[in-house]
Amino acid sequence: MQKIVVxxxxxxxxxxxxxxxxxxxxxxxxxxxxxAILCPQFIHIPDLLKLSADCNLKIGAQNCSxxxxxAFTGEVAAAxxxxxxxxxxxxxxxERREYFAxxxxxxxxxxxxxxxxxxxxxxxxxxxxxDKKAGNSEQVVLEQLQxxxxxxxxxxxxxxxxxxxxxxxxxxxPELANAMHALIKDRFSMKIPVxxxxxxxxxxxxxxFAEINIDGALVGGASLDATxxxxxxx
Numbered sequence: 465m466q467k468i469v470v471x472x473x474x475x476x477x478x479x480x481x482x483x484x485x486x487x488x489x490x491x492x493x494x495x496x497x498x499x500a501i502l503c504p505q506f507i508h509i510p511d512l513l514k515l516s517a518d519c520n521l522k523i524g525a526q527n528c529s530x531x532x533x534x535a536f537t538g539e540v541a542a543a544x545x546x547x548x549x550x551x552x553x554x555x556x557x558x559e560r561r562e563y564f565a566x567x568x569x570x571x572x573x574x575x576x577x578x579x580x581x582x583x584x585x586x587x588x589x590x591x592x593x594x595d596k597k598a599g600n601s602e603q604v605v606l607e608q609l610q611x612x613x614x615x616x617x618x619x620x621x622x623x624x625x626x627x628x629x630x631x632x633x634x635x636x637x638p639e640l641a642n643a644m645h646a647l648i649k650d651r652f653s654m655k656i657p658v659x660x661x662x663x664x665x666x667x668x669x670x671x672x673f674a675e676i677n678i679d680g681a682l683v684g685g686a687s688l689d690a691t692x693x694x695x696x697x698x
Contacts, residue, residue: 465677466498466499467478467497467498467499467673467679467681468498468499468501468621468657468659468679468681469498469499469500469501469680469681469683469693469696469697470501470502470503470524470552470554470586470623470659470680470681470682470683470687471500471501471502471503471555471683471687471688471693471696472526472554472661472683472684472687472691473502473503473504473505473508473526473687473688474526474559474684475505475607476505476688477504477505477508477688479511480626481498481688482504482508482511482512482515483515484690485690485693486512486515486516487690488691489519489521489690489693489694490515490516490518490519490692492694492698493516493519493520493521494519494520494698495698496520496694496698497697497698498696498697498698499520499522499680499697500520500521500522500693500697501521501523501524501551502516502522502523502524502687502693503520503523503524503525503526503552503554503586504523505526506525506526506540508574509523509525509545509548509549509550510548512539513548513549513563517580518556520539520574520682522551522552523549523550523551524550524551524552524553524554524583524586525540525545525550525552525553526553526554526557527540527554527555527557527560527574527575528540528541528542528545528553528555528574528577529541529542529574530570530571530574530577531573531577531581532574532577535563538676541575541577542574542578542581542583543577543581544625545581545583546581546582546583549682550583550620551583551584552583552584552585552586553574553578553583553584553585553586554576554585554586554588554623554682555571555575555576555578555585555586555588556587556589556608556611557588557625558573558588558590558592558625558627558630562627567584567619568608568610568611569611571587571611572612572613572614572615573594575587575611575612575614575615576614576615577619579615579616579619579620580691582604584619584620584621584624585615585619585620585621586623586624586659586682587611587612587615587620587621587622587623588622588624588625588661588682589604589605589608589609589622589623589624589625589648589661589686590605590608590624590626590627590630590661590675591626591627591628592604592627592628592640593627593628596626596628601626601644602644602647605624605644605647605648606651609648609651611689616658617654618654620656621656621657621658621659621680622648622656622657622658622659623658623659623660623661623682624641624644624645624648624658624659624660624661625660625661625662625682626641626644626662628662629662629663630662630663631685634658635641635652635662635663635664635668636660636662638671638672638674638675638678639675641660641662641672641678642675642676642677642678643676645658645660645675645677645679648679649659649677657679657680658677658679659678659679659680659681659682660672660678660680660681660682661681661682661683661684663685664681664682664686664696665686665696666686666695666696669681669696681696683696
């Protein structure tokens with residue numbers, strides 16, 4: 465069964481890196497087992513779209529404004545991302561929640577903007593180390609999912625990223641991740657793809673993909689290396 469592998473490059477990348485990465489990826493693209501999606505910085509989206517034009521690689525953005533086109537200096541509109549050729553937008557990543565204080569109302573508005581312009585949101589949820597220690601993991605995730613109440617659930621991907629596992633080298637066990645994915649799926653009356661994120665690497669991805677409720681992976685650091693990304697998608 466084909467999974468979805470999303471590479472979130474965060475605030476990394478350069479022109480040299482893009483060209484080197486795609487020189488390795490493009491010849492292998494036809495052989496990838498899973499759907500590959502890359503989400504670079506905004507400034508690298510046009511170049512990555514050009515470099516991936518001849519292969520089955522989808523391009524997304526890491527964020528967008530909750531407002532439509534208008535006088536919002538420094539923001540990037542969903543309409544502009546669609547105009548570039550983006551297919552996906554990450555919404556609600558834990559770093560946006562933590563560093564930019566994005567709450568459900570803002571995230572719901574972003575979801576509306578993304579879907580109104582024909583793109584698929586990759587909506588992130590996940591608990592912190594403090595939440596986990598207090599035994600509140602499920603409660604926190606369910607509260608975060610309330611941002612989806614007015615969203616079109618037929619055009620949506622959810623990513624479960626336990627914050628305590630992001631960039632720490634300590635991923636959740638496949639069994640724990642699978643249980644949380646089951647909880648998320650049980651929250652809705654239709655099938656929504658749910659990805660796992662949190663220190664996913666070529667060495668452990670097969671263990672997560674063996675679990676019945678895990679439909680793919682949202683990958684950070686391991687997606688920056690073309691060889692690793694190819695392995696993740698293979």
